[in-house]
Amino acid sequence: MDRTKLASDLRDAGYLADDRTVLVSALSIELGKPVLVEGPAGVGKTELAKALAKVTDRELVRLQCYEGLDEARALYEWNYRAQLLRIQAAQGDGWDGLRDDLFAEEFLLERPLLRAIRSERPVVLLVDEIDKADQEFEALLLELLSDFQVSIPELGTVHAASRPLVLLTSNAARELTEALKRRCLFLTLDYPSPERERDILLEHVPELPEAIAFRIAEVAAKIRELDLRKPPAISETIDWAHSLLLIGADSIDSAVLRETLPVVLKHRTDLDLVADRAAQLLGEPIGKGSR
Amino acid sequence: MVVRGNAGSLPGGMEGLLLELASALRSAEVPVGSGELLDASRALGAISWDDEPTVREALAATLTKTAEHRERFLALWEEVLRHATLRAALDAQRAADPSMGEGGLPGEAQGDADGQGGSGESSGEGQPGGEGDRGGPGGEGSSSAMDLDELSRAVQSALSEGSGMGSGALRDLVRLAIDAAKQQESGVVGVDVQRIRRMLGINRGGQSMEELSDTAVREFTEMLRRELEEQRTMRTGEMPPQRALQQLGRDLSFGQTTDEAAVLKAIHALRRELAVAGHSRRGPRSGPVDLRRTIRASLGTGGVPVDIVPVRQHPKRPQLVALCDVSTSVSSSAVFFLTVISALADAFARLRTWAFIEVADEVTELCLQAQTAQELGRRITKEAKVADVTGYTDYGRVFKQLALDLEDVVDHRTTLIVLGDARTNGRDPGIGAFASLCSRAGRTLWLNPEPELYWDYGDSESARYAKWCEMHRCATASDLAGLARLLTSPGR
Numbered sequence: 216m217d218r219t220k221l222a223s224d225l226r227d228a229g230y231l232a233d234d235r236t237v238l239v240s241a242l243s244i245e246l247g248k249p250v251l252v253e254g255p256a257g258v259g260k261t262e263l264a265k266a267l268a269k270v271t272d273r274e275l276v277r278l279q280c281y282e283g284l285d286e287a288r289a290l291y292e293w294n295y296r297a298q299l300l301r302i303q304a305a306q307g308d309g310w311d312g313l314r315d316d317l318f319a320e321e322f323l324l325e326r327p328l329l330r331a332i333r334s335e336r337p338v339v340l341l342v343d344e345i346d347k348a349d350q351e352f353e354a355l356l357l358e359l360l361s362d363f364q365v366s367i368p369e370l371g372t373v374h375a376a377s378r379p380l381v382l383l384t385s386n387a388a389r390e391l392t393e394a395l396k397r398r399c400l401f402l403t404l405d406y407p408s409p410e411r412e413r414d415i416l417l418e419h420v421p422e423l424p425e426a427i428a429f430r431i432a433e434v435a436a437k438i439r440e441l442d443l444r445k446p447p448a449i450s451e452t453i454d455w456a457h458s459l460l461l462i463g464a465d466s467i468d469s470a471v472l473r474e475t476l477p478v479v480l481k482h483r484t485d486l487d488l489v490a491d492r493a494a495q496l497l498g499e500p501i502g503k504g505s506r
Numbered sequence: 507m508v509v510r511g512n513a514g515s516l517p518g519g520m521e522g523l524l525l526e527l528a529s530a531l532r533s534a535e536v537p538v539g540s541g542e543l544l545d546a547s548r549a550l551g552a553i554s555w556d557d558e559p560t561v562r563e564a565l566a567a568t569l570t571k572t573a574e575h576r577e578r579f580l581a582l583w584e585e586v587l588r589h590a591t592l593r594a595a596l597d598a599q600r601a602a603d604p605s606m607g608e609g610g611l612p613g614e615a616q617g618d619a620d621g622q623g624g625s626g627e628s629s630g631e632g633q634p635g636g637e638g639d640r641g642g643p644g645g646e647g648s649s650s651a652m653d654l655d656e657l658s659r660a661v662q663s664a665l666s667e668g669s670g671m672g673s674g675a676l677r678d679l680v681r682l683a684i685d686a687a688k689q690q691e692s693g694v695v696g697v698d699v700q701r702i703r704r705m706l707g708i709n710r711g712g713q714s715m716e717e718l719s720d721t722a723v724r725e726f727t728e729m730l731r732r733e734l735e736e737q738r739t740m741r742t743g744e745m746p747p748q749r750a751l752q753q754l755g756r757d758l759s760f761g762q763t764t765d766e767a768a769v770l771k772a773i774h775a776l777r778r779e780l781a782v783a784g785h786s787r788r789g790p791r792s793g794p795v796d797l798r799r800t801i802r803a804s805l806g807t808g809g810v811p812v813d814i815v816p817v818r819q820h821p822k823r824p825q826l827v828a829l830c831d832v833s834t835s836v837s838s839s840a841v842f843f844l845t846v847i848s849a850l851a852d853a854f855a856r857l858r859t860w861a862f863i864e865v866a867d868e869v870t871e872l873c874l875q876a877q878t879a880q881e882l883g884r885r886i887t888k889e890a891k892v893a894d895v896t897g898y899t900d901y902g903r904v905f906k907q908l909a910l911d912l913e914d915v916v917d918h919r920t921t922l923i924v925l926g927d928a929r930t931n932g933r934d935p936g937i938g939a940f941a942s943l944c945s946r947a948g949r950t951l952w953l954n955p956e957p958e959l960y961w962d963y964g965d966s967e968s969a970r971y972a973k974w975c976e977m978h979r980c981a982t983a984s985d986l987a988g989l990a991r992l993l994t995s996p997g998r
Contacts, residue, residue, distance in 0.1 A: 234559065234560075234563070235563045235567075238553070238560060238563050238564060238567070239563070239564075239567045241552075241553075242549050242552060242553070242564060242567060242568075245549075245552040246545065246548050246549060246552065248545065250567075251571065253572075253573060387572075387573065390572075393537065393571075396571035396572070397539065397541055397542065397571070399571070400545070400549075400567045400568055401566070401567050401568075401570055401571045401572070401576065402567060403573050403576060
């Protein structure tokens, strides 16, 4: 897999990847291994999956994890209603005739995981926020991730028709099991450097002047250094850029910062903290910017 | 250089490096299974080896699975790579000159080391082989008429400009410094590093420290150590011992929250071990008979004492007195110490704690009240009277004060634990007072956060104190594991 090409393709898909991300993505495609992407919320973990789907021209199948996620929601479920109807409609038929029908493909509801491996065309499977799911659910993933197959008692083992490209994302809210981690390549994403964030901003808000974009990135990086409950995500700085453009601000001073802060920060305590330090946050870069 | 194209220059090729890396990672408690190794070698097959960062990241992605393990990998990577490169260079030298005595021509050897050094540090210098830069720094080194002050100034300004400048220029300075110190070379790398740092005025406590960032100093020290090791290796033909992770990144063990978790985990284990300590050492069920309980038990058998109940033996728990240095020179380990103290406070009901800098003050109550080590640290600085004028530790004054204060507290049943770096800041160490404390206590343990290599160097008085107590290094989570054994063992 040509990495420079992958990088430029990702860029065309609107995702500015750093070298490491490109490398691990390329390795994942090459080796057919799932990637475990870890990092704070809002550094573009999910976006990476979307961009990879675009680049490889595959459908993105997304499974959002949450506490209590189970087989029925993630893998497959029998369509009980349809099965009941089938039973009713078959009044009079013997059980023998019915039995074979009842667990036919017709009554199988595909959930994301099953869909991902049964798809004729290869897909990108995104298992989002795996750390939110229970540990039992991870066990369910193991078979899928290493052999790309799923055992369904009534149907037998379903082998992957095509090999999906799998990404798992985690905010490191809890430790994942060793077994799961062993099956994956590991990629940590962190907040981007101001230069990269500037490029990202320009990519998403093309009409933004470059100087402002860099300034936003710089201030955002400073804000992230503070001890906040929820540091601003990249998507939030993009929103910020949009709103600065909307109010027609041509520089960031304390007043503008205070007005537009709620776009970036969503906690009261965070807002207070940053508002307090506004001058300090902006102070030094102004001097730098004037040269 | 290893990864720059020809893996053949490495004994065992890339696999050799991979296995060495795996064993280093395993010893740093990063679980690396054969599955990971297979992945790693497959990944290596999928990329070109021209670019060191690519190889590093490919290996990091396949060998490590958590952010913490990744950190450890990065800390170890350079060391392992450098080690492998050094070995390859040594083999090459041996192949070229099979006799390979001490005669190994310093100049020649150094030239070789120069060439190889480039790849361990950064792949930035793109010399195709070791030949290219042989003339430059080597030649300059021999004609070093550079005055010591000038050199020291040059190094300091290079460091204060930050590590952004090319490492090549700094490396040249490092070589000059090594040459300048050649006459007094001791042969022990750690000692020479300290000596050269001192010679250049780059030392903790020197005035220059304020201007220089910690990272710059650390980088410089690291480079100095490497350069010395390389030269030594090429001279003697012995590979330097591979250093463990703890020595590579001393701040790694409790800098971050994750590492704090490791400490807390060790503390947890320590607590458990302390809770059962003593029980296992109980002797066979013998000894005096507990008459009351034997008669009680005999009631069931009509007054015939079938079950003889011996007197219950209680596990011996020493009475602990902890003295903890909370000054800034040990600030990185102070939190660690305080964590240990609060763990001990849980396990031993009879623990009394004194914190000290220039004056000692009892903080037993605070230890019981504070929930976390951080809170304890804050409250000690706020509520206890430990600092006086300068804020530097004054062991002499503290020990003299404690020898009086602890007159009624310390007796032969007491185990005295001192937590501190034994750096007196040039003041009177108060050996006499310390000795009288020790002789009164049943046993004295000194837990020193510094590696043994640094003991007695500079203003450290470790050896003089160690004459009166058992001094142990204790700075990392793994050191803690030994502490429980230490505390419950009979001692000397």
